[in-house]
Amino acid sequence: MRYELYYWPSIQGRGEFVRLALEDAGADYIDVAREPQRVRFGLDKFLADRSLDFPPFAPPFLKAGKVVIGQTANILHYLGPRLNLAPRTETNRRWVHQMQLTVADWVSEAHDVHHPISGGLYYEDQKAAAKRRAADFTASRLPKYLDYFEDLLKYHRHAGDYLLGARVCYVDLSMFQMIEGLRYAFPRAMLRLERRHPRLVGLHDRVAARRRIAAYLASSRRIRFNQEDIFRRYPELDR
Amino acid sequence: MRYELYYWPSIQGRGEFVRLALEDAGADYIDVAREPQRVRFGLDKFLADRSLDFPPFAPPFLKAGKVVIGQTANILHYLGPRLNLAPRTETNRRWVHQMQLTVADWVSEAHDVHHPISGGLYYEDQKAAAKRRAADFTASRLPKYLDYFEDLLKYHRHAGDYLLGARVCYVDLSMFQMIEGLRYAFPRAMLRLERRHPRLVGLHDRVAARRRIAAYLASSRRIRFNQEDIFRRYPELDR
Numbered sequence: 180m181r182y183e184l185y186y187w188p189s190i191q192g193r194g195e196f197v198r199l200a201l202e203d204a205g206a207d208y209i210d211v212a213r214e215p216q217r218v219r220f221g222l223d224k225f226l227a228d229r230s231l232d233f234p235p236f237a238p239p240f241l242k243a244g245k246v247v248i249g250q251t252a253n254i255l256h257y258l259g260p261r262l263n264l265a266p267r268t269e270t271n272r273r274w275v276h277q278m279q280l281t282v283a284d285w286v287s288e289a290h291d292v293h294h295p296i297s298g299g300l301y302y303e304d305q306k307a308a309a310k311r312r313a314a315d316f317t318a319s320r321l322p323k324y325l326d327y328f329e330d331l332l333k334y335h336r337h338a339g340d341y342l343l344g345a346r347v348c349y350v351d352l353s354m355f356q357m358i359e360g361l362r363y364a365f366p367r368a369m370l371r372l373e374r375r376h377p378r379l380v381g382l383h384d385r386v387a388a389r390r391r392i393a394a395y396l397a398s399s400r401r402i403r404f405n406q407e408d409i410f411r412r413y414p415e416l417d418r
Numbered sequence: 419m420r421y422e423l424y425y426w427p428s429i430q431g432r433g434e435f436v437r438l439a440l441e442d443a444g445a446d447y448i449d450v451a452r453e454p455q456r457v458r459f460g461l462d463k464f465l466a467d468r469s470l471d472f473p474p475f476a477p478p479f480l481k482a483g484k485v486v487i488g489q490t491a492n493i494l495h496y497l498g499p500r501l502n503l504a505p506r507t508e509t510n511r512r513w514v515h516q517m518q519l520t521v522a523d524w525v526s527e528a529h530d531v532h533h534p535i536s537g538g539l540y541y542e543d544q545k546a547a548a549k550r551r552a553a554d555f556t557a558s559r560l561p562k563y564l565d566y567f568e569d570l571l572k573y574h575r576h577a578g579d580y581l582l583g584a585r586v587c588y589v590d591l592s593m594f595q596m597i598e599g600l601r602y603a604f605p606r607a608m609l610r611l612e613r614r615h616p617r618l619v620g621l622h623d624r625v626a627a628r629r630r631i632a633a634y635l636a637s638s639r640r641i642r643f644n645q646e647d648i649f650r651r652y653p654e655l656d657r
Binding site for chain 1: 468469471472473474475485487488489491492495496509512513515516519520523526530534535536538539544547550551554558563566569570572573574575
């Protein structure tokens, strides 16, 4: 099966959580909008076609044969077992999906730090509100999410090197991406917070060292962090 | 199976999407925090216990025998087939789940209209930002979501009385709740927008008329909309 990932061509964004799973598994896939000759057949076609069987509300979405799947966590819930990145039982798969949905909430909150009023306005036009939201995010929400996942690595009976034990799941790859993105966006806050979350840092490092992930990160397929993305570095938001 | 729903006792909130499914199915359940003698055994116990097999990040969560399930859409994905409120095939179940995840995004955006800076601050302390966010929400995001689901009812090959055809699914019940909540919070905006979304209004009315839903809505189990909830009526946010 050759998977087709549909996402924006120039940001990591939510698509990156899917890319990391496909890359770690060595899956056969194309990142449609980044294939030069295919750009014009990319997102717009799908988003405008309301007669599809499964029209997505927004990217990313994945084409797998005839099926089109939207919503990042839903895509990963589908791919997990097929890429050998999910546990075996339904109960544990539901639990991994639940963690991924919590990651999704975290991602939205991290994005809204720099766009608290509207995704349709420039950052500069909502900077005052962004500063206030950033202060709350770094003081309250960010530690709350980090504490939760650190505690899962500390107390959960399955936890080991990864969130479900010895074998990596797609949510571990997403956790790497969260740490990586938060370090880019909030280096000062993360420097302070990481000391209290050694297990998450360890998980991040183990994922980064995985053979296919390391190769991916060093490749041109890995888009660099940039100021159009979910994670953005505005020093005034990271006091 | 007697389900136990854990949620706040005095708001509809995200718990309401689960309540509507349990009520429509006539399921055996208790709303734990609303059982007078059980209040002290409610949310706090679970949220503080990091040694659980499946510790939720936040309410609502559902206890089903030994399993604890968090994240609203994940709970409904679990309950759907068990309550006869989901389609039969895996592909269609994934599609219903995908729609529910889009509803979840919509709910978060509707909430953040009155709390764009922080859920930990009073509305009065973020009113200026809320006004700006409300203007964007009612002019741009709200129509975008309504258009998307209206188009699903118009163009999707499965659509009929409900989003997947003749049989109701849990996402239809959630759509009723969205229309109902948005009417409470943004009566002026909805009055204007509903004219262009007749199929959604029809779906809302059909759900409201379902026997068990009608009985539930008329009962004391249905918490009234109030100003601590996700949907809040602040006239200044509904110009």
